[in-house]
Amino acid sequence: MEFSSKLIEKAVNEMSQLPGIGKRTALRLVLHLLKQPKEQTGFLSQALVAMRQDIKYCASCHNISDSVMCEICANKNRNHQIICIVEDIRDVMAIENTGQFRGIYHVLGGKISPIDGVGPSQLNITSLVEKVKSGTVTEIIFALSSTMEGDTTNFYIYKQITESNIIISTIARGISVGDELEYADEVTLGRSILHRIPFEKGFKNN
């Protein structure tokens, strides 16, 4: 792609470093900004820089937070004995939206993935293991992606806390609500039969 202006070229190059944004999309976005008032570009870049500079992580669960302790960890009405382990802030938001969980979270910040160069030491695993060993936790729920990397991460953590006398569970795998069996893959379908649940439970808490 050849640009008539170095300024445009630089902006497009920086923009296209973002995941899922190719050069063409980046150019479309940059040209959009050019048509908007200057302030919009100013606000956007200020917001990004402020976010990147001043972001804080909850000292307890590593969730993104504006204070030392995030709102969930600071909430005394939540059950601090049950910890739900998730990959990142998006998963916290997704689970919070269901309204089905009243415990606290532990945000790993990713999952073990040798291909992407992410090992256990880059994730917030040590602090989790310490928390479990301190004896204040009664249950751990794994809520990681149902992928090879997610399963590996689950297993890595499991091996380190298995001796603690706590309940370790994982979120249910099965057929999504609204899915037709015909289109479900066989592993999912197989697991959903293996881990079948009492019929009455199936329509509770919909």
Add this chain to the structure above:
Amino acid sequence: MEFSSKLIEKAVNEMSQLPGIGKRTALRLVLHLLKQPKEQTGFLSQALVAMRQDIKYCASCHNISDSVMCEICANKNRNHQIICIVEDIRDVMAIENTGQFRGIYHVLGGKISPIDGVGPSQLNITSLVEKVKSGTVTEIIFALSSTMEGDTTNFYIYKQITESNIIISTIARGISVGDELEYADEVTLGRSILHRIPFEKGFKNN
């Protein structure tokens, strides 16, 4: 969407003002920036602000340029008597990529679209009409989108320059190379029969 941090919320809100970027995508992009070194966010916002502040438009064709005159207009080897009228810089890049055009351009900066609140006065039409009336131009090629707005803009400009003694043409409408007739819409197919070309011409300049 509820965020655990005002900084994230602000960044996501600003990001999702961009066309085609919803809140979810914006959050994904923002979290990506958080995982990258601080410099990347700095470079991105600097590039955007610099682009928005210092951008210049060619005094002759209104293409985006780093100098008073863009490279195409400043090039004496190009035919300055033939002007190709386009909507924006992307169209200039697309036509330049074909290598089929050796004239110069005139960038309108959009097309007449009452629904989006864009009237003729917001586009670079006056300077084009002046250029045509000055008598240095021998041919005008309309290369706007084949939409209602594109056709309206073509016609608006056409009415103002029709008295000048110049050739006015529009880029050919027809079946795209590689397309099957079966899937072509009837207007396109109809036009492609109306404006059929001598067979020998069809495989020239492929």
